[in-house]
Amino acid sequence: MKLIRSPWLSAVTALILGISIGIVSSVHAEKSQSRLPVDDVRMLSQVLERIKQAYVEDVDDSELLESAIEGMLSGLDPHSDYLTPEDFADLRESTSGEFGGLGIEITLDDTGFVRIVAPIDDTPAYRAGLQSGDLITQINDTPVKGMTINDAVTLMRGKPGTSLTLTIAREGENKPLEFEITRDIIQVTSIRSRMLEPGFGYVRISQFQERTGQDFIEAMESLRDENDGSLDGLVLDLRNNPGGVLQASVDVVDALISDGLIVYTEGRLPNSASRFTAHGDDPSDGVNLVVLINGGSASASEIVAGAVQDHQRGVIMGTRSFGKGSVQTILPLDQEHAIKLTTARYFTPSGRSIQAQGIVPDIEVRPGKLTQENGNPYYTEADLAGHLANPEGENGSRDRAEKGEESQEQQLIDDYQLYQALTMLKGMRILNAAR
Structure with missing residues (x-):
């Protein structure tokens, strides 16, 4: 089969070879191993040219090349990516602490879906109940499988106050879950x-x-x-x-x-x-x-x-x-x-x-919730007839001690892992005092 040459093909080949030269110069000694195989470069050039000639619709050169770059990077690992000017600006915003969106960190799962690494505290995603490990299978009416991370991020971004629906597959759930979430400006308090x-x-x-x-x-x-x-x-x-x-x-x-x-x-x-x-x-x-x-x-x-x-x-x-x-x-x-x-x-x-x-x-320590028994099974001094009164009143000191601590105590009850962490610290204090 004869390879068709064209000015466009020559430019693409020059671009590819130019990239390979840049890589070779940066890694210095690995000359022979870093050189792109000529046959593979020729095949890539031929694929690009065939797309230009035979695809059902006319394809813009820059879009085709950007897709090729995205494909090369996404094939390496889930974290390598091509950054458009918009993506680059978004990255800078996220490290400075304020950006627009839902408030989730995502990665590309090996199943082809987008997996939530973690929802960020006090954001729309966090308040809606999204969890670490959730798989996003659909954004509004668009299936996610096969998307790049950039594609998914683009669909989830939008003007603050607008909403979207995420369809989630969660371990332990028999059917998909749907979450309607309203976009907002994300201000992360580190x-x-x-x-x-x-x-x-x-x-x-x-x-x-x-x-x-x-x-x-x-x-x-x-x-x-x-x-x-x-x-x-x-x-x-x-x-x-x-x-x-x-x-x-x-x-x-x-x-x-x-x-x-x-x-x-x-x-x-x-x-x-x-x-x-x-x-x-x-x-x-x-x-x-x-x-x-x-x-x-x-x-x-x-x-x-x-x-x-x-x-x-x-x-x-x-x-x-x-x-x-x-x-x-x-x-x-x-x-x-x-x-x-x-x-x-x-x-x-x-x-x-x-x-x-x-x-x-x-x-x-697995997540859980501490369950406490209600009531006090023991009698106390206060239950005895004719007991001496506390000079500060029957509930004076207790009221002051419990005022302002009730919400913190409830947080410990709701967060079993945090409760166990505090228990561990108390044990460490006792051991240190005994030394």
Whole structure:
């Protein structure tokens, strides 16, 4: 069969060869292995030309080439992607903490559907009840199977106040679930903190952003101030945290340990190998620590959990994490376009790769709800006839103690994992006091 030549084909071939030359120059020594096979390049050129000549409709050259690039990248792994100018702008917005949409982190499942890694706290998706692990099978009336991530994101984005319907397949459910969700401007608050009980603080990191490390230090200082300058224990909640900025996760670990390796990365390019170590001080002051993780804890969350576990800095509690142990780098193609390419794997201080494995908690605690018995089966002094009255009134001190604590107590009852984390911290305090 004769290969038809054309100016368009020559330009495509030049583009392909130009890309391969760029790759060869960047990896230096791997000359022969990095060269694209001539026969394969010729076949790709022939496919492009046949599409131009025989497809039922006229195809725009730029659209065809963008589709080819998207196909190359999506075939590598679920996290490599082609970024249009709109995609690039969206990426910058998401790391700065404000963007439009539903508030979910998604990935492409090997079934061809879009899987939810985690809903982001206090967003439309979170309030609607979407869960980590849900499969999105349909967006409005459009089936998702076979879509790229970009296609799915484009359909889910829209003006704030408009709504869409997601059809969800959830493990344990016999039939698909439908959620009607109203789009909104997503303003992610990276850090939330509060006292669980006197002496025991709680910090929730919902996503790792540029300021998360500094915000984490400030949250610990605020909790200490609220508790007369010290803390007996701290719960760091990373459940359903899909990750974010690598440096932010390093900063959080740096605030928990005084020395040692935090994480390191390895890849084929020299600049993809890096090591991150602690800087010598410990803003946490060695506070007893429990870190909560689950299947929605991914990427940067797993860096934190893995480092805490390897340094035996605290107890990891919950369920196995997501298992994303790869690093993506944004590589510009021109002033408006870029590719997001997986360039390295990251490893915990002990050399563990959590890619497709996840972090296994030290103590597995499944989600649940604490059920307490109603009523008091015992008589107390107050039940005895003629008992002495409390000078502050029958319920005075109790009312003051319970006022403001009822909502926190209810949160512990509703969140069994958090309840167990607090119980663990109390046990650690007792053990430390006995030493």
